[in-house]
Amino acid sequence: MKIAILDDYLRVAEKLADWSRLPPGSELVVFDRPISDRDALLAALRPFDVVVLMRERTPFPAALIEALPNLRLLVTTGGRNAAIDLAACRAREIPVSGTGGVGTPTAELTWGLILALVKRIPAEDRALRAGTWQTGLTEGIAGKRLGLVGLGKLGTQVARVGLAFGMEVVAFSQNLDDTRAAAAGARRVDKAELFATSDVVSLHLVLGERTRGIVGADELSAMKPSAFFVNTSRAGLVDMDALLAALQARRIAGAGLDVFPEEPLPASHPLCALPHVVLTPHLGYVTRENFAVFYQDALDDILAWHRGAPVRLLT
Numbered sequence: 001m002k003i004a005i006l007d008d009y010l011r012v013a014e015k016l017a018d019w020s021r022l023p024p025g026s027e028l029v030v031f032d033r034p035i036s037d038r039d040a041l042l043a044a045l046r047p048f049d050v051v052v053l054m055r056e057r058t059p060f061p062a063a064l065i066e067a068l069p070n071l072r073l074l075v076t077t078g079g080r081n082a083a084i085d086l087a088a089c090r091a092r093e094i095p096v097s098g099t100g101g102v103g104t105p106t107a108e109l110t111w112g113l114i115l116a117l118v119k120r121i122p123a124e125d126r127a128l129r130a131g132t133w134q135t136g137l138t139e140g141i142a143g144k145r146l147g148l149v150g151l152g153k154l155g156t157q158v159a160r161v162g163l164a165f166g167m168e169v170v171a172f173s174q175n176l177d178d179t180r181a182a183a184a185g186a187r188r189v190d191k192a193e194l195f196a197t198s199d200v201v202s203l204h205l206v207l208g209e210r211t212r213g214i215v216g217a218d219e220l221s222a223m224k225p226s227a228f229f230v231n232t233s234r235a236g237l238v239d240m241d242a243l244l245a246a247l248q249a250r251r252i253a254g255a256g257l258d259v260f261p262e263e264p265l266p267a268s269h270p271l272c273a274l275p276h277v278v279l280t281p282h283l284g285y286v287t288r289e290n291f292a293v294f295y296q297d298a299l300d301d302i303l304a305w306h307r308g309a310p311v312r313l314l315t
Helices: 038-045 062-066 086-091 105-118 121-129 153-164 178-183 191-197 217-222 240-248 288-306
Strands: 002-005 027-030 050-053 073-076 145-149 168-172 200-203 228-231 254-257 277-279
Touching: 038 062, 050 288, 062 086, 073 288, 105 121, 105 153, 105 200, 105 228, 105 254, 105 277, 145 153, 145 191, 153 168, 168 191, 191 217, 217 240, 240 254
Parallel strands: 002 027, 002 050, 050 073, 145 168, 145 200, 200 228, 228 254, 254 277
Antiparallel strands: none
């Protein structure tokens, strides 16, 4: 059995699970760099029976699935992966298994970005190292309004921290009602009010047809010039051209972004030149604890499938 692990950028997969449990004669190959060229990816994966994917780093459309004759099992870290064509896998009777995960890292990173923006931490760090002491006033967050677009599991975790800081929390999503909002300590508002009145806006939605582009030029132009925008969910939720224009024109105070239309984000991207933007390389789920669950569950998925009883099936 030949097994490929894709996109292990940090080379931790082999350390975080006991791959010696694989059946004798198994071959494990780890790819630690993204393969963006389709032909190169096809050539690299053609020999493998099993491919382990890291979240949505490498798309697996129907054309790729159909062109891999040896593929017999796909494993994705996490409980869903929108980058896999599940219908194409079903058509070829290729099972797709998921894994568990730790539910808090993205909410933690969200607050890291909020505090980095409001307290000017990256800018002051850079200035101090260059020999300058205090370059600007920071902001307080107690008494300010936190606007959450999405109030599911992650949004609720972010809300609780905002409340602990003494913030007023408001929330919007297409299915949110007053009772659910109140249970999280928030007040439900419409989207227009949230963007127009919040001091920090943070996104916590699953990307889908109803949510793609839910934040566009109208929403961004309604924000206060002193407000900050944070996205640790998915880049597709936002019109990135409109966000870039708003940031370049300083129509909002800044942004904290962990997700991008192209990942890894090229160093030449205009976002990288903006000093009032804090960028992180999709770190929301990249913790030791989370990756340990990912790879240990991925190994268990492979062993279960090899025994003829696949688990955690997405197909």
